[in-house]
Amino acid sequence: MEEGYLLEECLTFCSRYMDDVETKFNKQDRIYDDDGDDDISSTDCLPIFGIRGRAFGKENPRLLSTKEWEEIHYYVLNNCEEVQPFIDEYNRDATNATGMVSSRKRKFIQWFRDQVTTLSKRKHPSATNNLISLAQGPDRAVVSVNGYMVNGSMYRTKDSERERETQNNGVVVKGESGASNLEYYGLLQEIIEVQYIGRNRVILFKCDWWDVHTQGQGIITDSFEFVSVNTSKVLANDPYILASQAQQVFYVDDVVKPNWKVVVKTTPRNSYDVPELNE
Known part of the structure; x- marks a missing residue:
């Protein structure tokens, strides 16, 4: 035990001087959400195009249907701060608020x-290249x-x-x-990366949401x-969210009530809820 303790102390001491060698002190976390993307460094870049997170797993190219394209484009516009003045102006015209969703x-x-x-x-x-890119859809x-870290x-x-068991x-x-x-609360159905003009990207989660209104x-x-x-009560509208808006939860089956699941909230690894102190 003494020899093992001494050996660990020596290795720990030496490893702190080995910047070019991976050790337990400098190795990358298993879950890291920096993909090293430098494509969004322009001065007029919209925050909506600021990719947070890292994709992993198999990539499956596909085409969006007209309905999917409209829902995704509309959701992105409604979650972009720079578009909010346009939304306010549009909503002031009562005639624009009529009709089906x-x-x-x-x-x-349009x-x-x-x-x-x-x-x-x-x-x-105000008509920057990125705003024009966003408007074109x-x-x-x-x-x-299949997977995303964020x-x-x-x-x-x-x-x-x-x-999987996980x-x-x-x-x-x-x-x-x-x-x-x-x-x-819901389940992640699909992870979608959409491309805009100028190599701009947005990552969205398509989810099945349960009814939390009743x-x-x-x-x-x-x-x-x-x-x-x-889980038998599902919401039909607005399946998309930005990947950056998501927080993770786990579900445990309720042993008394069928179709019910108990929500278990967790704190991400290396994330701590530290209370702020007033000066």
């Missing part, structure tokens, strides 16, 4: 493209991958985990502003603050 999405996408095109022709400073050819967690699609497909995302206490039937919070969701 799909029709409204299609109208706004309206936004026309607005940016007009600003570009006038040489307006993504390419219909996308890449679907926010300190590893995610896999639910289909890729059918033969569970990395549970996702939770915060509700929109005004519903800060609302959280949506207390008692879709979601329950017990006296111990444990949350349970009914």
Whole structure:
């Protein structure tokens, strides 16, 4: 025991001077979400194009349907801060807010493209290359991958985990502003990388969401603050989120109620919840 302890101390001392040799002190974490992408370094780059995370696993190229393209493009626009002034202007016109949801999405996408095109022709400073790229929409050819590392967690699609004992497909995302206490729980269905003009990219998670709006039937919070969701109650709309918006959860089967799962929240490895102290 003494010899083993002395040997470990000596190796530890020596390893601190070996910068070019991988040791337990400098080796890369198993879960790291920096892909080393330097393609987004331009000064006018929109934050929506700032890729966070790293893809892994098999790549499957495919084409988006018209409905998928509209849903993805509309969601990206609504989650880009630079587009918000255009959304506010569009919503002030009451005539634009009528019609079916799909029709409204299609109208706004076209309206936004026309607005940016007009600003570009006038040489307006707000019409940057990246805003023009965003207005044109993504390419219909996308890449679907099986796994993604982001926010300190590893995610896999639910289909890729059918033969695995591990569970990395549970996702939770915060509700929109005004519903800060609302959280949506679901399973990761697909990881999609969409391409824009100028080598700009956006990573999205397509998820199956459970109904969290119906207390008692879709979601329950017990006296111990444990949350349970009914897996037979599924929400049909808005399946997409940005990969950077996702947080990971795990689900445990409820042994009393069939079709119900208990939500288990976790903290990513090497991430600590340190309270802030007032000065």
